[in-house]
Amino acid sequence: EVQLVESGGGLVQPGRSLRLSCAASGFTFDDYAMHWVRQAPGKGLEWVSTISWKSDNIGYADSVRGRFTISRDNAKSSLYLQMNSLRAEDTALYYCGKGKVGSSSSSIDHWGQGTLVTVSS
Amino acid sequence: EVVMTQSPGTLSVSPGERATLSCRASQSIGTNLAWYQQIPGQAPRLLIYAASTRATGIPARFRGIGSGTDFTLTISSLQSEDFAVYYCQQYNNWPRTFGPGTKVDIK
Numbered sequence: 066e067v068q069l070v071e072s073g074g075g076l077v078q079p080g081r082s083l084r085l086s087c088a089a090s091g092f093t094f095d096d097y098a099m100h101w102v103r104q105a106p107g108k109g110l111e112w113v114s115t116i117s118w119k120s121d122n123i124g125y126a127d128s129v130r131g132r133f134t135i136s137r138d139n140a141k142s143s144l145y146l147q148m149n150s151l152r153a154e155d156t157a158l159y160y161c162g163k164g165k166v167g168s169s170s171s172s173i174d175h176w177g178q179g180t181l182v183t184v185s186s
Numbered sequence: 187e188v189v190m191t192q193s194p195g196t197l198s199v200s201p202g203e204r205a206t207l208s209c210r211a212s213q214s215i216g217t218n219l220a221w222y223q224q225i226p227g228q229a230p231r232l233l234i235y236a237a238s239t240r241a242t243g244i245p246a247r248f249r250g251i252g253s254g255t256d257f258t259l260t261i262s263s264l265q266s267e268d269f270a271v272y273y274c275q276q277y278n279n280w281p282r283t284f285g286p287g288t289k290v291d292i293k
Contacts, residue, residue: 112284172275
């Protein structure tokens with residue numbers, strides 16, 4: 066059974082940093098692209114970032130480019146999101162998602178339960 | 187950026203009736219489109235990928251069609267568990283983008 070467990074969320078002041086992690090199990094992690102998607106309270110889904118299976122194709126939403134960095138450690142079956150210069154508008158539930166295929170052009174076929182990031186002074 | 191629009195914003199349907207949801211892309215995305223269902227308080231669930239392929243375990247009453255810029259999700263006979271918000275997402279162009287969602291509620 067595929068399991069994705071996010072961690073690292075919490076309350077952080079504007080301008081500070083946070084690193085999210087996603088521990089994956091139940092599938093061959095290094096065969097699939099991985100994704101981060103967020104959802105602000107009461108709002109819709111917003112794609113944040115995607116990393117291909119070999120980390121050779123990475124993309125970011127315009128709203129986070131230059132501030133967030135996605136990475137993966139295939140040996141640890143883990144996905145990360147380094148978030149710098151956080152803003153109030155980054156407040157959201159952050160979901161980790163498994164790609165349907167290895168390439169970055171991929172739908173998300175499994176989702177974690179999310180980790181909440183709150184940016185506030 | 188490919189802008190995804192969905193209509194209607196809210197669809198009120200009686201159980202057993204058909205629901206038709208629309209998704210439009212601002213430029214051609216081929217068939218690189220997915221549909222997701224989100225029940226309040228839960229993570230999204232993949233329903234359809236590649237515009238028309240049902241994901242594992244998704245009932246046959248969910249049907250996706252379309253290519254290019256116009257896509258449709260049809261739920262042939264709504265069950266109680268189908269009342270939710272439905273999102274489309276394109277994964278053809280960077281940045282990937284979601285539509286704003288269609289809420290399907292009970293009439």
